[in-house]
Each structure stands twice: as C-alpha cells, then as structure tokens.
Amino acid sequence: MSELTAGKAPAKTATAAEITTARKEQWRPISYWPFVIPAMIVVMAVIIFPWVYTIWMSLHEWKVGQAPTFVGFANYLRLPSDARFVESVGHTLVYTALSVALPLILGTLAAVIFNNKFPLRGFFRGLFILPMMATPVAIALVWTMMFHPQLGVLNYLLSLFGLPPSLWVFHPATAIPSLVLVETWQWTPLVMLIVLGGLSAIPTEPYESAQIDGATPWQTFRYISLPMIMPFLFIAAMIRMIDAVKSFDIIFAITQGGPGSASETINLYLYSVAFVYYDVGYASAIVVVFFALIVALAGALLHLRQRTHWNEAGGSA
Amino acid sequence: MRDFLNKLGLTFAFIVIVSPAVLFFLWMLSLSLKFEIDNASYPPVFIPERINWGNYAAVIESKRFMTYFFNTLIVTGSATLFALIIGVPAGYGIARMRARKSAIVILIARITPGLSYLIPLFLLFQWLGLLGTLWPQIIIHLVVTVPIVIWIMIGYFETTPMELEESAIIDGATRWQVFRHVALPIARSGIAVAFILSVIFSWNNFVFGIVLAGRETRTLPVAVYNMISFDQLSWGPLAAAALIVTLPVLLLTMFAQRQIVAGLTAGAVK
Numbered sequence: 001m002s003e004l005t006a007g008k009a010p011a012k013t014a015t016a017a018e019i020t021t022a023r024k025e026q027w028r029p030i031s032y033w034p035f036v037i038p039a040m041i042v043v044m045a046v047i048i049f050p051w052v053y054t055i056w057m058s059l060h061e062w063k064v065g066q067a068p069t070f071v072g073f074a075n076y077l078r079l080p081s082d083a084r085f086v087e088s089v090g091h092t093l094v095y096t097a098l099s100v101a102l103p104l105i106l107g108t109l110a111a112v113i114f115n116n117k118f119p120l121r122g123f124f125r126g127l128f129i130l131p132m133m134a135t136p137v138a139i140a141l142v143w144t145m146m147f148h149p150q151l152g153v154l155n156y157l158l159s160l161f162g163l164p165p166s167l168w169v170f171h172p173a174t175a176i177p178s179l180v181l182v183e184t185w186q187w188t189p190l191v192m193l194i195v196l197g198g199l200s201a202i203p204t205e206p207y208e209s210a211q212i213d214g215a216t217p218w219q220t221f222r223y224i225s226l227p228m229i230m231p232f233l234f235i236a237a238m239i240r241m242i243d244a245v246k247s248f249d250i251i252f253a254i255t256q257g258g259p260g261s262a263s264e265t266i267n268l269y270l271y272s273v274a275f276v277y278y279d280v281g282y283a284s285a286i287v288v289v290f291f292a293l294i295v296a297l298a299g300a301l302l303h304l305r306q307r308t309h310w311n312e313a314g315g316s317a
Numbered sequence: 318m319r320d321f322l323n324k325l326g327l328t329f330a331f332i333v334i335v336s337p338a339v340l341f342f343l344w345m346l347s348l349s350l351k352f353e354i355d356n357a358s359y360p361p362v363f364i365p366e367r368i369n370w371g372n373y374a375a376v377i378e379s380k381r382f383m384t385y386f387f388n389t390l391i392v393t394g395s396a397t398l399f400a401l402i403i404g405v406p407a408g409y410g411i412a413r414m415r416a417r418k419s420a421i422v423i424l425i426a427r428i429t430p431g432l433s434y435l436i437p438l439f440l441l442f443q444w445l446g447l448l449g450t451l452w453p454q455i456i457i458h459l460v461v462t463v464p465i466v467i468w469i470m471i472g473y474f475e476t477t478p479m480e481l482e483e484s485a486i487i488d489g490a491t492r493w494q495v496f497r498h499v500a501l502p503i504a505r506s507g508i509a510v511a512f513i514l515s516v517i518f519s520w521n522n523f524v525f526g527i528v529l530a531g532r533e534t535r536t537l538p539v540a541v542y543n544m545i546s547f548d549q550l551s552w553g554p555l556a557a558a559a560l561i562v563t564l565p566v567l568l569l570t571m572f573a574q575r576q577i578v579a580g581l582t583a584g585a586v587k
Contacts, residue, residue, distance in 0.1 A: 003448055034411030035496065038403040039467060046460050053437035063438075110334045116327060124335055126574040130546065131338050133570040133577065135521045138537040138559035141545065142345045153344060153361050171358050190581065197582045217323065244403055246430040253542055274436050275528055280581050287433040294428055301560045 034269055059282035068281065073226070075285035084261060085286065089293070092245060095176055095183075095265055098296070099244035100237055102184040107191025107236065112221060114192060115199040137187070140253035144169070144183050147254070150220040169255050172262035182250050187243065192235045198232030199225060231251040234305050241301060245294050266290050342567070347469065348556035349373070351543075356552040372557035384533065385540040391451055392536055393519040396458035400466045400515055407509060408470025409500055420471060425465040431524045434460050439528060453529045459521060462515040469514065471508030472583050474500065510580040513573050517566050537562045 026148035044190060071251050131139070146154050147168035155165040158173055168178040206224045215223075248267045251257065257264030257272075270290065274283035343364075348356060352369045355362040376382060406460035411419055434457060442453040462496050477500065487493045501508075535543070570577060 004547040005520060026450055032410035032414045033494070034492075035406035036414075038408030041464065042403055042459060042463055043426075046438070046456065047422060047429075047465070049435045049441075051429075051497045053424075053440075055431060057437070074424055098395070108332070113331050113334055117329070122574065124331075125578075126571045128338050129574070129577070130342060130570055133517055133521075133566055134342075135523075135538055135559075135563040135566055137521075137523045138563040139341075139544050141555060142341070142348065144349065144545075145556070146344070151357055151359055151361075156359070156361050156511065185341070189338070193578055193582050209568055217326075233393060242428055248432065252527075253523070253545075267432060270430070270432050274432065275439075280436055280440065283436055285435065287430070291433065293428075298428070315362070 001225070022198040026217060034226045045092060054082070055282045055286050057281055058218070058288050060281045062281035064278035064280060071281070073307045076289070077280050077291060078282065079285065084264070085266075085269060088266045090266050091176060091263060092267075092273060092293075095180060095202075095247065095263075096241060096244040097228065098180040099175070099183045099187070099242045100249070102180065103188040103191045103240055104237055106184065106234065107186045108195050108233065110192040111195035111199055111229075114196055116257050129193065131186045136249035137253050139186065140182070143250075144254050147178060170259060172259055174265040175255055179251055179254060183244065183247060186250070191240065192238040194234050194239075195229055198229035232300070238298060239296055239302055242294060245297065280283060326446060345556055345560055348552055349559075349560050350460065351553055353551055353553060369458060369553060372553035373561070375554045376558045376561060380539070381533075381535075385535050385537050388451060388530075388534055389520060389536040389538075392454045392458055393516055395455045395466075396462045396519050397512060397515040399455075400462035401508065401512060402510070404463050404466030405470050406496065407500075408467045409496060409504075411467070411473045412471050412474035417471065417475075420468065423468050426460065426464045431522075432462070434500075435525065435528050442529070447545075448529070449531050449534065451534050454525055457525045458519050458522060458530065461518050465515050466511040469511040469580055469583065470507055473504045473510075473576065475504045506576075509573075510576045510583075513569060513576050514580045517569060520566055 016249060034108070046279055057068070059070060059072060061071045061074070089257040109183060112127065114121065134213060146152050147170070148164065149155060149170055151165050152168070154168065158165060166178075169175050202225065210220045210224060224311070247265065251265060252271070253269055255263045257268040265291070266286065270283055270286045273279050274285060347363060347365065349372055350368050350370070351362060351365045351372075352367065355365050355367075387552075403546065438453070438457055442448050442456075442512065481503075482495050482499050485499050486492075490498075491493050521538065522536075523538040527534045527542065530536060530539050541562050544555055544558055
C-alpha cells in the first residue's frame with residue numbers, strides 16, 4: 001500500500017502542478033473589471049461627485065438663487081464664532097457619548113441573557129430587534145405621544161413608581177436625555193446582536209471549569225466572557241458612535257432641535273443652514289467639518305483600543 | 318437551590334430587557350385602535366373596551382394615501398432592484414480581485430451623514446429639472462442601497478469556493494457564464510440578505526424625502542411626518558398611520574429574522 005502510493009505520488013504531483021500552471025495561464029486574462037465598472041460609475045455619481053462638489057461649494061459664498069463667489073476659507077473661519085454651531089457640537093458630543101454608553105451596557109446584558117437556551121428564543125430575539133428595524137419616523141411619532149406631559153403614558157408609569165412627572169422633550173434640560181432614551185431603546189438590539197456573535201464563539205470549557213470552581217455569574221462574566229467579547233464591544237462602540245453622531249430622524253421628528261435649540265445637534269443645524277436658509281456654501285463647510293469630527297472620533301476610539309489592548313485581551317483569555 | 322435562584326434572576330432580567338420592545342408596539346397598537354376619548358383619558362386606557370377601526374379607515378381613505386404608498390413602493394423597489402443589478406456583480410468582482418481595500422469608498426459612504434449628499438444632489442436635480450418627479454428620490458436612495466448590497470455580496474463571494482469557477486473556465490466558459498451559472502446560484506442566500514436589508518433601509522428612509530419630495534411625490538415616512546402638523550391632537554389616526562407605515566418592515570423582520578441578523582452582523586464583524 002505505502003509502496004504503491006510512494007510510486008504514484010510523483011507522477012500525480014506533476015500533473016497537479018501542470019494543471020495549476022495551465023489554470024494560471026487561462027486564469028490571468030480573465031478580468032473582473034466589467035463586473036465592477038457599472039457600480040463604479042454609480043458610486044462616482046452619487047458618492048464621489050457630491051463629495052467633490054461639497055468641497056468646492058465650501059470655498060464659496062453661495063445662497064441658492066444667487067451666483068457663487070469664491071471666498072477661500074471664509075466659511076470655515078466663520079464656524080468658531082458661530083455660537084449656534086459651537087453649541088450644536090456640544091449637544092452632539094453629549095448625545096453621542098450617552099447613545100454609545102447606554103446601548104453598550106444594556107446590549108451586553110441582553111446578549112448574556114440571549115446566550116442562554118430557553119424556549120422560543122428565536123421568536124423573542126425577533127421581537128427584541130424590532131425597535132431597530134422599525135421605521136424611525138413612525139416610532140418617533142409614538143414616542144412623542146408617550147412623552148406628552150399631561151396625557152403621556154410615561155408620566156403615568158412614573159407616577160406608578162411614586163416619581164414626579166417629567167416634561168421630557170418639552171423642557172431644555174431633559175430634551176437630550178429623553179431623545180437618548182429613544183435612541184437607546186432603538187439601538188440596544190444591534191449591540192446585543194454583535195456581542196451575541198462574540199459570546200456564542202466562546203468554547204464551553206472555561207465555563208465548565210468556572211462552575212466546578214464555584215464562580216459566581218458575575219465572576220464568570222467578568223473573567224471569562226468580558227475579555228473574549230472585548231473586540232466585539234469595540235466594533236459595537238464604533239458603529240454606535242458613527243450612527244449616534246449622525247442621528248437625524250428621531251431628533252427631527254420629535255423635537256426638531258428644540259425646545260429653542262436645546263437638542264440641536266450638528267446634523268440638525270446643518271439641515272437648517274442648508275434647507276431653511278439655503279446657505280449652501282456655509283452648509284458645505286459644516287459638512288466637511290462634521291465629517292472630520294466623525295473621523296476624529298473614530299480615530300480616538302481606535303487609539304483607545306490600542307491603549308487598552310482590547311484585541312489582545314481576547315487572545316490572552 | 319442556587320440553580321433555581323439563577324434561573325429566577327435570568328427570567329426576571331429577560332422580562333426587564335425584552336418588555337420595552339414588546340410593550341412599545343402593543344401601546345402603538347392600543348393607541349391606533351381607540352376612540353379619541355379613550356386616548357385622551359388619564360390614567361391611560363391600556364386595553365380598550367370598544368375598538369375604533371375607523372382610525373385605520375381614515376388613514377387608508379385619506380386623499381393621497383394610496384399615492385404615497387405607491388410612491389414608496391416605486392422608490393424602494395427601483396432603488397433596490399438597481400442596487401442588486403449593479404451591486405451583486407460588483408461584489409463578485411471585488412471579491413475575486415481580492416480588492417477589499419477598494420471597499421473603503423463604501424466605508425466612507427457609511428460614515429458620511431445622509432444630509433451631506435443632499436445638498437450637492439439637490440442642486441444637481443434642480444439643475445436637471447428633475448424635482449417634482451420620483452427620480453431624485455430613486456437616485457439618492459442608491460446612496461443607501463448600493464453600499465449595503467456591495468458590502469454584503471463581497472462577504473458572500475469571498476466565502477464561496479473558487480474551484481468550481483476555475484474548472485468552468487478551463488472548460489471554456491466565459492466569465493459572464495461563470496458568474497451567471499456557477500457563482501450566482503451559490504450566492505442566492507446572500508442575495509436574499511442584501512435584498513431584504515436594502516428594502517428595509519430604503520423603505521425607512523426619511524431624510525431624503527423631506528427635502529426632495531413634493532406634495533405628490535412623498536413617500537410614506539414623509540407623509541406620516543406631515544400628518545403631525547395637521548392632526549396634532551387626534552392620536553388614533555396618527556398611531557394607525559405610523560403602524561401602517563412600519564408594519565411591512567415589522568413583518569419582514571419577524572419572518573426573515575435569520576437573514577437580517579446574518580446581514581447585520583456580517584457587515585459589522587468584518
């Protein structure tokens with residue numbers, strides 16, 4: 001048996017090598033460009049073109065209906081002294097920090113729960129992810145009714161727990177926290193799905209030995225699950241950050257940035273500048289700075305990950 | 318005993334974490350089925366004694382509801398179909414050329430706020446004289462649907478084996494035949510995922526419509542938003558309209574849950 005294989009093996013390898021070269025020769029001329037070109041044209045038209053045009057516009061003083069005049073970086077220099085813009089940056093940062101932290105904590109908790117086996121798990125997971133798939137405007141409408149100070153169901157629920165009623169989105173101090181509540185309700189499921197993916201990849205052995213050693217559920221989570229899901233938490237934080245910074249539908253439909261400008265984020269202010277005042281030159285400068293801010297925040301998150309070795313923690317555990 | 322306590326704790330935590338999602342939609346349903354007097358009562362009426370189907374009838378019979386419904390169908394349908402026609406081959410090409418780095422454009426598209434596309438494209442559509450038709454919305458929805466489709470399809474084609482395609486090439490098949498008869502059938506489940514997510518995100522889109530849609534070209538999310546100013550105080554019809562708009566998405570989520578989860582996490586993890 002072994003002699004036979006040994007005798008035949010060289011011949012076989014030769015043919016295999018021949019086939020590989022033959023394949024390579026035939027394979028090379030095959031170009032995949034024709035598959036990609038139509039998409040490239042569309043991407044050029046709807047993604048690249050708007051970007052180039054935006055940068056061009058940002059260097060011009062241009063209101064819709066008037067002729068553009070080149071003003072260099074004047075639009076950018078206007079930004080630091082625009083109190084409404086500066087304020088909107090602050091709102092955006094607060095809104096984003098809360099809208100990343102809360103779904104991250106609750107989503108991880110939800111993932112730990114959904115990582116257990118229980119009857120109808122798939123069905124409940126489906127119900128649980130409904131908030132993030134449902135049409136944001138439709139949801140915002142119902143939340144607005146729930147926030148109603150006199151007739152809203154939320155103040156009724158507070159009264160059941162003996163808590164004083166709140167003005168929710170109708171008071172400057174509580175507007176952003178109330179919107180974050182909606183955002184958290186909406187996006188906790190996404191964090192859950194990502195973290196659940198991480199949890200289900202962990203082998204069962206560490207859990208079994210932890211159980212034998214008498215570890216509490218918290219210890220098991222803290223020393224086994226958490227290090228392993230760190231890379232997934234990072235991805236969830238990144239996606240959440242990008243979406244929270246850009247959040248528009250919910251804020252626009254519920255408060256429109258109000259009361260006053262208490263919940264006006266950069267995106268909401270951008271909408272006003274572009275489509276209420278039609279100051280497209282200035283709006284374009286805001287777009288560029290806004291994008292730079294998002295990239296900077298993403299970079300900061302990446303830096304944070306390297307500082308804390310989130311990835312390596314997964315490997316060493 | 319400890320096991321029992323753990324289980325009890327788990328059940329309690331499960332109820333706490335799942336109930337906001339479930340109760341919200343039940344409350345939405347309750348609002349949409351009540352007469353105004355019940356919707357305006359305090360303490361709130363949770364399960365109504367009499368049901369008012371009239372809220373739904375009022376929405377469906379309202380003047381332009383059907384127009385808006387068909388507008389949404391046309392915009393979402395065209396944007397998704399077109400994204401599939403160009404996005405599936407693109408995903409295939411990028412995966413086979415191992416040019417994943419080129420997907421950075423898609424990443425940029427993902428990061429950029431939707432409003433940023435609106436300013437330049439709005440001016441372009443105005444210049445082309447397309448405002449007032451559905452074209453601007455169909456075209457701008459491609460900003461949402463094309464990246465989703467390409468992104469998901471790259472992932473799928475990267476995991477499908479090359480051997481079959483290589484032997485088909487040796488047998489003299491053209492690259493189009495290989496794509497059509499070998500690669501495409503294997504990637505069918507991936508196409509389903511791309512289709513479902515593309516439909517949902519296009520259907521839900523609001524920001525493009527508020528700027529580009531006129532009175533006759535509104536999609537449902539925009540139409541529902543516009544109802545607020547008119548019907549400030551009648552919650553029943555408003556809730557009914559909100560539920561009608563989002564119901565197709567909710568049903569799709571429940572029935573195609575596995576594909577949705579696969580698509581969302583695949584995009585996230587890679």
